[in-house]
Amino acid sequence: MQGTVTEALNGRCTVLSELGVTDCAVRGVFRKESLFPKAGDKVEFESDGASNYITAVMPRKNQFVRPAVANVDIMFIVSSVSSPPPNLENIDKMTVICEYSGVTPVIVFTKSDLACAKQYEEIYRGAGYKTLVLSSESEEGIEEIKKLINGKTVVFTGFSGVGKSSLINRICPEAQSEVGSLSEKSSRGKNTTRRATLFKCGSGFVADTPGFSSLDLLMCIDSQKDDIRYLFPEINEREGNCKFTSCLHLPSTKGCDVCAAVENGDIAKSRYENYLKFYKIFNEIKKY
Ligand SMILES: Nc1nc2c(ncn2[C@@H]2O[C@H](COP(=O)(O)OP(=O)(O)O)[C@@H](O)[C@H]2O)c(=O)[nH]1
Ligand SMILES: [Mg+2]
Numbered sequence: 113m114q115g116t117v118t119e120a121l122n123g124r125c126t127v128l129s130e131l132g133v134t135d136c137a138v139r140g141v142f143r144k145e146s147l148f149p150k151a152g153d154k155v156e157f158e159s160d161g162a163s164n165y166i167t168a169v170m171p172r173k174n175q176f177v178r179p180a181v182a183n184v185d186i187m188f189i190v191s192s193v194s195s196p197p198p199n200l201e202n203i204d205k206m207t208v209i210c211e212y213s214g215v216t217p218v219i220v221f222t223k224s225d226l227a228c229a230k231q232y233e234e235i236y237r238g239a240g241y242k243t244l245v246l247s248s249e250s251e252e253g254i255e256e257i258k259k260l261i262n263g264k265t266v267v268f269t270g271f272s273g274v275g276k277s278s279l280i281n282r283i284c285p286e287a288q289s290e291v292g293s294l295s296e297k298s299s300r301g302k303n304t305t306r307r308a309t310l311f312k313c314g315s316g317f318v319a320d321t322p323g324f325s326s327l328d329l330l331m332c333i334d335s336q337k338d339d340i341r342y343l344f345p346e347i348n349e350r351e352g353n354c355k356f357t358s359c360l361h362l363p364s365t366k367g368c369d370v371c372a373a374v375e376n377g378d379i380a381k382s383r384y385e386n387y388l389k390f391y392k393i394f395n396e397i398k399k400y
């Protein structure tokens with residue numbers, strides 16, 4: 113029987129299939145860390161009469177370690193427009209991680225009942241990303257985000273307090289994510305394995321996770337193989353227009369199309385500044 117792992121913990125996992133919810137043992141080779149089922153995994157399982165156990169884990173489209181989640185289609189990068197205001201560097205880190213991992217980022221601004229999101233939307237639309245403005249109070253945007261989730265496996269990331277749990281509860285009441293609590297932080301301290309749980313939402317899955325730590329993740333990107341230039345789409349697409357083919361688009365480069373686009377406002381200053389910041393971090397790592 114085939115199904116989707118919704119939770120994995122302590123040598124067992126929960127699988128959702130046509131049979132409903134099945135508790136499966138994880139045995140043999142699947143106990144190896146790289147093969148151990150994660151929330152989001154497509155698996156096959158069998159019963160030996162006494163218990164159910166995993167017999168195959170399908171190849172993963174992408175995967176994260178902390179939290180352990182696989183086959184993510186969309187990452188909602190969540191910020192509130194006010195209290196607290198968006199941290200653009202963190203948003204840009206997460207878009208880089210999405211580009212690297214093959215996950216579609218959607219930039220979400222919550223608490224639209226408190227302030228206007230226009231200036232932030234412009235930055236990310238300009239970079240070619242889909243943006244959503246919503247409020248768990250006024251319900252603005254809630255139907256739109258539900259439509260995006262249909263048929264997909266999605267995760268939410270963003271700092272504590274931006275309204276992720278409130279939003280997840282609006283979209284998927286079964287999740288009963290704790291609002292305004294510090295449970296994310298305290299559970300992080302207690303558990304070394306951060307658990308992700310998948311909830312069915314329409315024809316899709318929503319993962320409620322203890323949160324992605326963007327800093328760790330940026331460090332996970334293989335700076336030997338990968339180049340930050342290719343992980344900013346609005347920079348990557350101008351590559352061929354620069355005078356020199358190996359252009360790094362550093363400030364004041366003559367004949368650099370990226371510098372020109374920053375100058376005339378086609379590329380947002382904040383995005384370019386964060387590109388330079390991440391470029392420096394990558395270069396530091398490359399030295400070792
Ligand atoms: N005004 C307003 N407050 C919100 C909204 N969404 C969440 N909040 C409040 O923001 C605080 C943090 O929300 P929570 O969902 O726990 O954020 P999380 O830490 O990202 O999961 C709580 O006090 C919520 O009531 C919203 O759309 N509008
Ligand atoms: Mg929360």
Ligand SMILES: [Zn+2]
Nearest residue numbers: 354359361368
């Ligand atoms: Zn250039």
